[in-house]
Every structure is written in structure tokens, then in C-alpha cells.
Amino acid sequence: MKALQGVDGHVTWVEAERPACDAGQVRIRVAAAGLNRADLLQMKGLYPPPPGASPYMGLECAGVIAEVGAGTAWQVGDRVCALLASGAMAEEVIVDARHVLPVPEGLSLHEAAALPEVYATAWLNIFQLGGVKAGEKVLVHAGASGVGSAAIQLCKAFGNSVWVSVGSAERLAYCQALGAAGGVVRNQNLDDLEAIGPFNVILDPVGASYGELNLKLLARDGRWVIIGVMGGRKFELDLAQVMAKRAQITGSTLRNRDDAFKAELLSDLRQQVWPLFAEGRLSPQLVDTYPVEFAQAAYAELETNQVSGKLVMIIDPSLA
Template sequence: MKALQGIEGQLEWAQRDAPACAPGQIRIRVAAAGLNRADLLQRAGHYPPPPGVTDILGLECAGVISEVGAGSGWKVGDRVCALLAGGGMAEEVVVDARHALPVPEGLSLQEAAVIPEVYATAWLNLYRLGALQPGERVLLHAGASGVGSAAIQLCKALDNPCWVSVGSAERLAYCESLGAQGGVLRGETLDALRDFAPFDLVLDPVGAKYAALNLQVLGKDARWVMIGLMGGRKGEVDFGTLLAKRIQLIGSTLRSRDADDKAELMAELQERVWPLFARGQLTPRLERTFPIGDVEAAFAALASNTVSGKLALVIDESLV
């Protein structure tokens, strides 16, 4: 099979051995794969896959099952999307059968390919770790990103008013169209967020740069869930404020979680989140697709920080 590798900063669509399909696994003929910031980091050598995971890029995909291992519960021909620790940007991928879900009714395989990673991330950090309750208020940094787009829609559907920080007026309008109450533009300061405070939870992919601000705008017994370090990994934290407000600081990554944990998470998505797609309360927010031959352009588009929502790579045009 052919697969996408990031080698010393270069992308190569090259021949690789196809993995075997063991009991409890399924083989997916990949139609499309979602593109995530983690793929940019892995290509640059800053985010290696966990031990034992393929170095082929791609944390989510959608396609058609071509082989089933014993006890998988699926059948050949089923249309699925899958959460992966790697390997999605390939002609085929083998995955734990529990980490795949049926394509939501009415969605194309291209749209389904950009659902698993961002909705799993948003659900995990807002509702499982962040323990959001109806009516609690949320601040989403990088609100127009893929995760941000998913989080806004979940917050709207589950009665959690949310506000965002974004990079442009156009992206703020985009977030408001999804259901955000409002927000501020990223610049020299985000002090205007105080006008919307206090927040019960902040979902933070930025890190050090926003640490002081987060402490200021979070309320008593709030949760600060950190999922990325785009603004640096080292900074000063006023632990006195953290203690006085009884703020919980939670560090979270999805990729390195074990197979059973991911299986539980995907089961929660099927039960709690997938029905919201059927009711039209959630949408994939697929901004643009690229054929695999234009992969460099796709990576450049994501790196530009101008994308609102998600990008996908089309691997097999005959399926989409």
C-alpha cells in the first residue's frame, strides 16, 4: 500500500507494507483522512508517535471496511470513521474495531473523516475531564480551529454558553455563526475577555502565553484544561490565585491514551454525540479538501492559521 510519511520535515507518499488484521481489528480502505495540527508537529519531528504505533501520519480517517478480524462486530462493506494513534493517511489502515464508529447518516466519507479526532478531543476535555454541567460558561481559545469548531457546537447543543479568542474578525463571525456568544481578537492583549468573565472552564491549546489571563478570568471552582502548547511550555503561574479560586489545572492528551480508554470514549461519542449529528445540531465544518497529490498545499494551508474548521486529504476518489 502507499502511505504518507513525514521524514525530516519532508512529506513522502511512498510504498509501505500493509499491516496484518488481527482478532478484534478491522481493515479500512481509506477514502479520506482528516488533517490536524499534530500532523504538522509530527512532520517537523516534534511529536513522535507513541511506542509501538506506526510512523505513518494521520489521526483520523473514514472509509469502507475491507476485512474484519474475529470478534470485531463489523462486516465488510460498512462505512466507518475511526480515531487513530497514527496511520490514517494511507490507502488502508488497520485499527481496533472499538475505535471506529458508523458514518453519521447524511454525511459523506470526506465529512466523516474530519469528525473523530476533534469531537473526541472536545468531548473528552469539556465533558469527561472538565465535567461541564448545563449552564456553566466556557472560554475556548483558538475557537475557529477544528477542536474549537466542535467545542462550540457541543456547548450550544448541551446548554453551555461559550466565548472565544480568535485571530480575526472573520473568524469571530464564524464562531458566532456556530453558536459562540462572542469573543475577542488575538493581539497585544486579551483583556477584553474580562467583560465576559467569570468562566467555569477554559479549553486552552496555547499554554504559557495565556496562563496569567486564564487565572484572571476563571471563577471559583473552575477548570483549566490544557490541551496544547502553541504559546510556549514554560511560564509563571500565580499559585496563590489557583488556590484561592480552587481552580483545577488539568493536562490532557488524547493520542497516548490506551486502547481501552479510547474504546470507552468512542462508546460515549456514539451514545451522546452521534445522535446530535442525526438531529442536525452538529456538523463537520469541513472547509476544504485536497487530493493526496496536493498534500504539501494542504499542510501549508493548515500551518497558515487561517483555516476555519477542518481540512481533509482525499486518498481514494473512487470512494468519495
């Protein structure tokens, strides 16, 4: 089979060993795979897969089950999407059967490929770790990203007002169309968030450059969940302010969580979130697709930070 390999900032469609399908696993013939910022870091050697995981690119995919191992409830021919630690961008993948979800009713395989990573990330960090309650206010930095798009829709669906910071007026309009109450353009009026806050939960993929501001914006007993360090890793933290606000600051990653943790997260997602797609209350926000032959161009577009929503790589165009 073939898989997408990333080395020194470049990607290549290479021959790869076809893995065996063991008990508790399924083999998926991949139709499409979602692009994520973690892929860009892996390409540059800055975010290697966890030990024992596939060396190839990709954290999520959708396709058709081609083989099932013993002890699984899935059937050959089921249309599914899946969350992986790596290796999703391949003609076939072997996945823990507990990390597989059905394609939501009414969605294509291409659309489903844009769901698992971003919805799992948003649900984990706002609703589980962030513990948001109905009526609480949420701030999502990089609100037009794939995770941000999912977070806005989830907050709206579960009764939370949500504000965003974004890179342009066009991206702010995109977020408001998804359900954001408002927000700011980061290079123009980021400090205006102080007049909108305080916020009970802040979802932060930026890190250090927003650290001082986030602490100002956080409500008493607020939760600040850090999921990325695009703006740096270190800043000076006023611990007296942390104590006065009784702030909870949580660092979070999903990729290196163990299989059991991911299984529980995906089970919760299937029960609480997946039905909302069929109801039309959530959508994949698929912006564009690229044939795998144009993988380098797809990642170049992602790296511009101008994508509102999700990009998807088409692996097998015969599967729709």
C-alpha cells in the first residue's frame, strides 16, 4: 500500500508495509483524511508520533471497513471515520475499533474525514477538561481554525455564548455565521476582549504571547485550557492573580493519550455530539479538498493560517 510521509518540511507518497489487523482492530480503506496543524509540525520533525504509532502523516480519516478483527462490533462495508495518533493518510489504516465512529447521517466520506480530530479536541478541552456549564461564557482563540469552528458550533448547540479572536475581519464574519456572539481581530483590537469578558473558559492554541491577557480575561473560578504554543512557550505568570481568581490552568494534548482514554472520549462524542449532525446543528465546515498527488500544495495552504474551517486530502476518489 502507499502512505504519505513527511520529512524536512516536504511530503511524499511512498510505498509502505501493509499492517495486520489484530483482535479489537479494524482495517479501513481510506477515502479521505483531514489536515491538521500537528501534521505541519510532524513534517518538520518537531512533533513525532508517539512510540509504536505509524511513522506516516495524518490524525483522522474516513472510509469503508475492509476487515474486522475478533471482538469488534463493526461490519465489513460500514462507512466510518476514525481518530488516529498518526498514519491516517494512507490507502489503508488499522485502527482500534473503539476509536472508530459511524459517518453521521447525511454526510459524505469527504465531510466525515474533517470531523474526528477537531470535534474530539473541542469536546475534550471545553466540555470535559474545561467543564463548561450551560450559560457560561467561552473565549476561543484562533476561532476560524478547524478546532475553533467545531468549538463555536458545540458551544452554540449546548447553550454557551462564545467569542473569538481571529486574524481578519473576514474570518470574524465566518465565526459569527457559525454562531459566535462576536470577537476581535488580533492585530487591531485584541485588548477589546477585556470589555467583553470575563470568560469562564478560554480555549488557547496560542500560548505565551496571549498569556498575560488570558489571565486578565479569566473570570473567577475560570478555566484556561492551553492546547498549543503557536505564540511561544514561556511568559511571566502572576501567581497572585492566579490565586485571587482561583484560576485553573490546564495543559492538554490528545495525540499521546492512551487507547482507553481515547475510547471513552469517542464513546462520549458518539452519544452526545454525533446526533447533532443529523439534526443539522453541527456541520463539518469542509473548505476544500486536494488529491493526494497535490499534498504539498494542501499543506502550503494550511500553513498560511488563512484557512477558515477544514481541508481534506482525497486518498481514494472512487469512494464518496
